[in-house]
Amino acid sequence: MENYERLEEIGKGSYGSVYKIRRKSDNQILVWKELDYGRMTEREKSQVVQEVNILSQLNHPNIVKYFDKIVDKEQKKIYIIMEYCENGDMAQLIKKCKTERDHVAEDVVWKIFVQIILALKECHNRKEGKVLHRDLKPGNVFFDIGNNVKLGDFGLSRILSQESEYAHTNVGTPYYMSPEQINEAQYNEKTDIWSSGCVLYEIIALRPPFEASNHLALAQKIIGGKIERIPERYSEDLQNVIEWMLSTEPEKRPSVNELSDIPKIKLRMKERE
Numbered sequence: 001m002e003n004y005e006r007l008e009e010i011g012k013g014s015y016g017s018v019y020k021i022r023r024k025s026d027n028q029i030l031v032w033k034e035l036d037y038g039r040m041t042e043r044e045k046s047q048v049v050q051e052v053n054i055l056s057q058l059n060h061p062n063i064v065k066y067f068d069k070i071v072d073k074e075q076k077k078i079y080i081i082m083e084y085c086e087n088g089d090m091a092q093l094i095k096k097c098k099t100e101r102d103h104v105a106e107d108v109v110w111k112i113f114v115q116i117i118l119a120l121k122e123c124h125n126r127k128e129g130k131v132l133h134r135d136l137k138p139g140n141v142f143f144d145i146g147n148n149v150k151l152g153d154f155g156l157s158r159i160l161s162q163e164s165e166y167a168h169t170n171v172g173t174p175y176y177m178s179p180e181q182i183n184e185a186q187y188n189e190k191t192d193i194w195s196s197g198c199v200l201y202e203i204i205a206l207r208p209p210f211e212a213s214n215h216l217a218l219a220q221k222i223i224g225g226k227i228e229r230i231p232e233r234y235s236e237d238l239q240n241v242i243e244w245m246l247s248t249e250p251e252k253r254p255s256v257n258e259l260s261d262i263p264k265i266k267l268r269m270k271e272r273e
């Protein structure tokens with residue numbers, strides 16, 4: 001703790017607050033997610049261990065970098081130290097576009113989309129067992145100083161060990177919940193594909209693809225599978241990939257590898273190599 005100076009609170013992650021901090025040794029600006037495990041159930045505690053374990057193993061330019069963790073036994077707090085993303089999260093970008101009645105240019109949408117796919121590829125194609133993020137939403141997609149996309153907050157993530165191909169605990173934010181999660185069926189990496197389709201839709205339409213005033217009506221819309229076309233200014237290509245990702249049946253959704261073969265995505269992935 002003494003190695004860092006805590007600066008202002010900048011956000012609320014799952015289970016705790018995110019603070020901007022300064023590492024005294026080199027004045028590097030980082031963040032820590034402060035978690036009060038004193039009030040956590042055993043399950044929640046093991047989830048935190050899982051989060052730190054997963055984050056420390058994932059090393060990719062489009063996933064927030066994990067640096068260290070500090071456990072304060074007296075205060076019963078754990079601090080997860082990660083990289084600072086100067087330009088905040090995508091929820092703020094969407095809010096800004098809405099207030100300024102502005103739209104995200106199609107080219108920027110593809111750039112963001114490609115980086116989310118690259119981050120998901122790192123998670124889903126991991127040889128030690130695919131990692132499901134499970135809580136993809138605009139509030140968990142961050143931008144660094146260069147506006148590079150950083151997938152963050154693996155607070156609800158899960159490593160799918162080889163044998164158990166499916167997970168079944170029900171978590172995640174209602175808006176972005178997939179049909180299979182609502183049906184309490186089993187789900188796998190295609191659930192992340194669904195929620196990244198929701199995120200992509202929201203960057204474009206500046207609202208989630210499925211909205212309702214209560215969970216039941218929302219669930220009916222999500223299972224109903226009707227999606228309003230994205231604004232006319234955006235291409236058929238974009239509309240088609242979103243519809244593909246938001247297929248009600250998980251098997252019909254593309255994998256990260258199938259998404260990588262879409263010409264407009266393949267092209268931009270090559271540019272980033």
Ligand SMILES: CNC(=O)c1c(C)[nH]c(/C=C2\C(=O)Nc3ccc(Cl)cc32)c1C
Binds near residue numbers: 011082
């Ligand atoms: C108003 N808050 C912000 O603009 C903001 C900024 C400048 N950074 C953040 C958040 C993070 C940040 O900067 N790095 C992070 C690493 C992991 C997680 Cl879960 C969150 C962050 C936020 C929410």
